[in-house]
Amino acid sequence: MKALVFSRSPTRYAATRTLSVVSSRFNASVSPLDFTTNFELPNRNLPYQQCKVLLSGICGSDISMLDSSSSRYFEDFTSFPFVPGHEIVALAPNDDGTKRRVVIEPGLSCIVREISPLCDYCSVGATDKCINTISGSLNSGTQTGYCHSTGGGWSENFIAHPSQIHDLPESISNEAALMIEPLACAMHGVLRAKPKADSEVAVIGAGTVGQMTLAALFTLAPEAKVSALARYSNQAELASSFGASILRSNDELRRTARRKSKGIMVANRVMGGFDTTFDCVGTNETLSHALEITRPGGTVILSGLPSPMRIDLTPLWHKQISIVGTYAYGSEIYEDKTIRTFELAIQRANSLGLERFVSTIYPLEDFEEAINHARNSGRRGATKIAFDPASKVSHTPRKAS
Numbered sequence: 001m002k003a004l005v006f007s008r009s010p011t012r013y014a015a016t017r018t019l020s021v022v023s024s025r026f027n028a029s030v031s032p033l034d035f036t037t038n039f040e041l042p043n044r045n046l047p048y049q050q051c052k053v054l055l056s057g058i059c060g061s062d063i064s065m066l067d068s069s070s071s072r073y074f075e076d077f078t079s080f081p082f083v084p085g086h087e088i089v090a091l092a093p094n095d096d097g098t099k100r101r102v103v104i105e106p107g108l109s110c111i112v113r114e115i116s117p118l119c120d121y122c123s124v125g126a127t128d129k130c131i132n133t134i135s136g137s138l139n140s141g142t143q144t145g146y147c148h149s150t151g152g153g154w155s156e157n158f159i160a161h162p163s164q165i166h167d168l169p170e171s172i173s174n175e176a177a178l179m180i181e182p183l184a185c186a187m188h189g190v191l192r193a194k195p196k197a198d199s200e201v202a203v204i205g206a207g208t209v210g211q212m213t214l215a216a217l218f219t220l221a222p223e224a225k226v227s228a229l230a231r232y233s234n235q236a237e238l239a240s241s242f243g244a245s246i247l248r249s250n251d252e253l254r255r256t257a258r259r260k261s262k263g264i265m266v267a268n269r270v271m272g273g274f275d276t277t278f279d280c281v282g283t284n285e286t287l288s289h290a291l292e293i294t295r296p297g298g299t300v301i302l303s304g305l306p307s308p309m310r311i312d313l314t315p316l317w318h319k320q321i322s323i324v325g326t327y328a329y330g331s332e333i334y335e336d337k338t339i340r341t342f343e344l345a346i347q348r349a350n351s352l353g354l355e356r357f358v359s360t361i362y363p364l365e366d367f368e369e370a371i372n373h374a375r376n377s378g379r380r381g382a383t384k385i386a387f388d389p390a391s392k393v394s395h396t397p398r399k400a401s
């Protein structure tokens, strides 16, 4: 079957890293990613099920991995070669031979790995904190899309454990369902931050992570007052649909932070600032900016995979700011009930117009073009780029009315 396969190659890693510094184009000739038509999934018995991919997204973390610009931290939690793709809408088999539409929760925690007893985190539903992602009945891998045993979304089929499979209601389109994984990530971040009613919140970045954070704030913390930094006009338009005040530059966001908190400016630093700032980009520049605009005693939420960075933490120390990491999804306590983050995201999907965020869908064969599009999505007026292994040509999906 058709698949894009990622192999470890130190030579290619070095070449990709060098090229990604000098060019914003993905270069397939040195990339560790190869297109093949004769990929075979490793054999798996029940309860694992073979599912058929309908759509699989390209995440910012996939781009960092392909560009070799991300931290090498995860290499030891990954098994090579593997098929990338952790945002997956699929068809799962029923007992009677029919199939149903599902969205995949990609985390490969204790239950998925058939580990018993469960680790202390999984036993209370905190699968995002699982410590067993290199053991059990699967090869190493934190998620489907980083694990040799499961395959991933950038192919025709992959293998899933029943606990990873969430049924989709008829009312959620494939395109909207593709955004459920990034929405669940964002909801987990918002529920970790727990912004109080009337608190002032800033969101830096308006790509997929930023937009889904705005969506999560809109639906889970509607009384928070949200300011969003969006560099591109299409991003600004999408962000404003969630009721955020839109700022277009770091300077504008600084001035807003000062005005809202009745603070003062000391050079570029705001003494005062936002109660909570979400850094949805994770670079040296954005995290430094987040520390500038967050109030003394406030919180910075680090959403999305950060780049390796060197940063001056003096403002964190001086303003006694907390930086909180947020990774993936698990179980949440929301409105006094425990719920899987994915189920909460599925429940809210229809109220958020998620289809709007899927910009272009490519066949696997056109992976070079797709990855270049995803890499430059903000500049090119796009948000989410995805693969449909069954499609023959790239296309823009039908937008929500």
Ligand SMILES: [Zn+2]
Pocket (backbone or CB within 6 Å): 059, 060, 061, 086
């Ligand atoms: Zn992702």
Ligand SMILES: [Zn+2]
Pocket (backbone or CB within 6 Å): 109, 110, 111, 118, 119, 120, 121, 122, 123, 127, 129, 130, 131, 132
């Ligand atoms: Zn675990």
